[in-house]
Every structure is written in C-alpha cells, then in structure tokens.
Amino acid sequence: MVRLKELDVLRGIAAINVVLFHYTAKFRLNFGHDYPQKYDWNIGQYGVELFFIISGFVIFMSLQGKTTIGDFAYKRFSRLYPTYWICMGLTFLIVGLANDPKIESQPPAVFLMNLTMFQGVFNVKNIDGVYWSLIPELFFYVSMGLLFQLGWLDKVRTIAVVWLSLMIGNSLFKLPFGAYFLNLDYGMFFMAGILFYQLKFAKGDWHEHLLIAFCFLAAVLQHPGMTLFYVFVFIFLLFYLFVYNQLQILTWRPFIFLGYISYPLYLLHQNIGFVWMRIMARYIPNEYLLISVTIALIVTIAWLVTRFLEKPVLHFLRNLRVQRQGYANALQKQK
Template identity: 70%
Template sequence: MVRLKELDVLRGIAALNVVVFHYTSKFRINFGHNYPSKFDWDIGRYGVELFFMISGFVIFMSLQGKTSLEDFAYKRFSRLYPTYWICVFITFLIVNISQDPKMEPNSISILLMNMSMIQGVFGIKNVDGAYWSLIPELFFYAFMGGLFQLKMLGKVRTIAVIWLTLMISNSLFKLPFGAYLLNLQYGMFFLAGILFYRIKFNEGDWREHILIGFCFLAGVIENPTLICLGVFFTIFCLFYLFVYDKLKVFAWKPFVFLGYISYPLYLLHQNIGFVLMRKIGKYIPNEFLVILIGIVCMITVAWLVTRFLEKPILHFLRNYRFSKPRYSGSFQK
C-alpha cells in the first residue's frame, strides 16, 4: 500500500491537537491550571474525528486490489495490538509507580482486561482515557471486513445512504441499537474518508460530493454547536485540500514527524503526561513552560517507542507472515 506523506501531515495535525487539548483543558478539569481558561485548547478534542476520517480513507484503500480477509485482519492486528500492549504496560507501570494521590492506580486485572482493547464496551476502566477511541476504530475495521467478505465494497453509495440515515436517526431519536456495532456516533467521519478516497482516485463523481456534504451534516446534527460546525468544516476542508493535492504546501516536516509517531504518541501522552506535568510543576511555576516540557518529553518517548519497538516489531510480523510460502492444497516440490 502506497504511503501518502499528506496523510502523515493530517495525522500530525490531529495528534498535536489532541495532546494540547489534554494538557490544557483536560488537565484543568482533572487537576487545575492557574492561568486563565481562555488559553485552553478545547477544540483539540476533535482531532480524534480527523483520525477517524483518515482511518476511513486508509482502511478502504487497504481493501483495494489483491488482498484477502485473512491478510486484512492480520495487518490490522499487527498494526494495532503489539504497540497498544506496549503502551498500556508502560502507562500502567508509570502511573502506579508515581504514587500520585490524584492519579488512581490500576489493578493487574484491569491491566489484563485492557489488553483486549474493547474493555470500554463492558464498562471496564481504561488504563488511559485516550483509549476510548480505539473501540470505534475496531468496530469500523470489523464492519469493513464484513463488507469486503460479502463483496459489497463496490456499493459504497448505497451503503452510505443507509448508514447516514441510521446515523441521523440515531442523533435525533437515539436508536436503541448499534452505537458500537454500527458506529452511529462517529461513522460519518469514517464514511467521509471512504468517499474522499473515491474522489482522489477518480472513482467518484458529483454524488460523492453530495454524500460528503451529508456526512458533514450528520456530524453537526450529532454535535450541534457552533464550535463543532467550525471545526468539522475545517476538517472537511483539510481533506478536500488533500484529495486535490493542495496539502503539499502544508507538508511541514514537524507535522510529518508527528504523523510518523502519532499512534504511540496518542496512546502514551495523556496519563503519563499528567504525571510528568504534576511532578515538574512543583519546581517550575510557569505552567506554559510545564506544558511545553510535557509535550517535548512525550514526543521524545513516543519517538523512542516508534523507532525501537513499534516499527521493528511491525516489520518482523509483516515479514514473518508474508515471507512464508503459501500452498494451494496440493503438495508442491
């Protein structure tokens, strides 16, 4: 699968927004900040929706061409779970060792339950609050795998109309099913990513643009605030710039780098960052400097995990599977 640098730019933008949101607004809610709340980066929370749109684009792209459901499942597992397990364990260890009175330690049973990645479905506490978004991702992967197996990916427009109808109905009437299974709260962003893929690779026409408009509308109906209207409009505009090759001007190396380390950064930054900021905050009175140090430290940790753990493990797992000989049932000499 071709790696598009502009997607790393979008990942970097999303990751930075989420980190700054947690270190300003979320930290204030949990522990308090002394500076005025007007400096909080509250809109950064919607970086997750940008991640979902990127996933829609990438997952649909990964199911094109010669592949199988087995290969798709293995690639998704190898991409998500080993790094996730590493980051869960690191977070568990640091939070428990810190003995911070305002950071609730986790038991071994919670740690083990978190290894499934779907602990939130059963109301089990996340080792890190940022893990909530992994459940919509997993259910989207399962949904796409099912459509692929049923050979229905060619019927994107029909699926989009049905899915959007369910999403808007759920926003208006709260349907008693499918919040997790059908991604009715966040599916409009995954779907938009799919539709943007079709436009970028000349598989779509004016109907894709109409459906993207309804994805935007569904997002605003689900989140009916002026802030969401503005933020979602910006996210959709960024993707339009991307699919029409206008995002290259924003291909700033720091954003590309943040995109490269975005998965470990997302998994590690919140609770570990909170512990770090509370520790150094005892010695440094300037909270803006504390936030900056926290960001730099967590970017460094995420890079170390990416460089020395995530990428080597992923490389090994992919090579191990796809270098093995395949047999078609008859013995081959």
C-alpha cells in the same frame, strides 16, 4: 499500499491538537491549572474526528486490489495491538509507580481486560482515557472486513445512504446498540474518509460530494453546537484540500514526523504527561515552560517507542506472515 505524505501531515495535525487539549483544558479540569484559561485549546479534542476520517480513507484504500480477509485482519492486528500493549504497559507501570491520588491507577484485572481493547463495550475502565476512541476504530475495521468478505465494497454509495440514514435516525431517536455495534456516533467520519478516497482515486462525482455533505449533516446532528460546526467545517475542508492536491504546502517535516509517531504519541501522552506535569510543577513554576517541556518529553518517548519497538515489531510480524505464506504455498505445490 502507497504512503501519502499529506496523510502523515493530517495525522500530525490531529495528534498535536489532542496533546494540546489534554495539557491545557483537560489538565485544568482534572487538577487545576495556573495556565491562562483563555488559552486552553478546547477544540484540540476534535483531532480524534480527523483521525477517524483518515482511518476511513486508509482502511478503504487498503482493501483495494489483491488482498484477502486474512491479510487484512492480520495487518490491522499487527498495526494496532502490539503498539497498544507496549504503550498500555508503560502507562500502567508509570501511573502505578507515581501513586498520585488524583490519577487513578487500575488493578491487574482491569489491565488484563484492557488487553482486549474491547473493555469499553463492557463498561470496564480504560488504563488511559484516550483509549475510548479505539472502540469505534475496531468496529469500523470489523464492518469493513465483513463488507469486503461479502463483496459489497463496490457499492459505496448504497452503503453510505443506508449507514448515514441510520446515523441520522440515531441522532434523532437513539437506536439501541447504535453507539458500538453500528458505529452510529462516529461512523459519519469514517464514511466521509471512504468518500474522499472515491473522489481522489476512483473518479467520484457529484454523488460523492452530496454524500459527504450528508456526512457533515450527520456529524452536526449527532454532535451539535456552533463551535463543533466550525470545527467540522475546518476538518472537512482540510480533507478536500488533500483530495485536490492543495495540501503540499503543509508537508513540513515537523508535521510529517508527528504523523510518523502519531499512534504511540496518542496512546502515551495523557496519563504519563499528567504524572510528569504534576511532579515537575514543584520545580517548574512557569506553566508555559512546563507544558513545553512535557510535550518535548512525550514526543521523545513516542519516537523511541516508534523507532525501537513499534516499527521493528511490525516489520517482524509482517515478515513472519510473508514467510508462513511462502511456506504454505511451497507445501501446496508439493501436493
């Protein structure tokens, strides 16, 4: 699968926005802050919605061409779970050792349940609050795998009409099981990513533009508010710039680097960053400096995890899959 630099840029933008939100507005909400409230980066929390659109684009792209449901499932597992377990283990350990009364550490039973990544479905607490977004991702992967297996992925417009109708209905009437199993709270962003793929690579036309407009409508209905309206306008326009090759101007190495480490950065930054900020606030009275130092630290940790754990483990698992497939093919030829 081709790697697009612009997608790394978008991942980097999404990641740094979420980090800034947590270290300003979220930290203030949880612990209090001397950092000026007027500079709180509240809109940074919606970087998650940008991640969802990216996922819709990338996952649909990964299912094009020659692949199997087994390959898809294995690649998604190897991409998500090992890094998640590493980052969750670090967070669990650091929060436990810090023993901060205002940062809740979880018992081993909760840790074990978090290993599944499905803890939110059963109302089990997350080891870190950012894990909430992994449930919509997982259910999207499951639904895409099912549609792929049924051979329905060429019916994108029909899928969009049905799914968006359910989302709009859910925003008005709150359908049962919608939030998780039908992915109705955030599915419009995944669907938009698929439609943007169609525009960029599959010669989509006005039908895709119209359906993207309905994705936007579903987003606004499900997540109302003027601030969100403007944020969603920005996110959708950003993706349009990407689709029509107008985002190269933003392919700066810092953004590409942040995109490269975005998954560990997202998983690690919140509680570990909070622990560090609360400890170092005793020694660094300047809030601007404290936030800057914390960002530098967490980016370094995320890079170390990416460079020396995530990528080697991913490379090993992918090679293991290739070797086993080669061995199975060799046995098949001998029969």
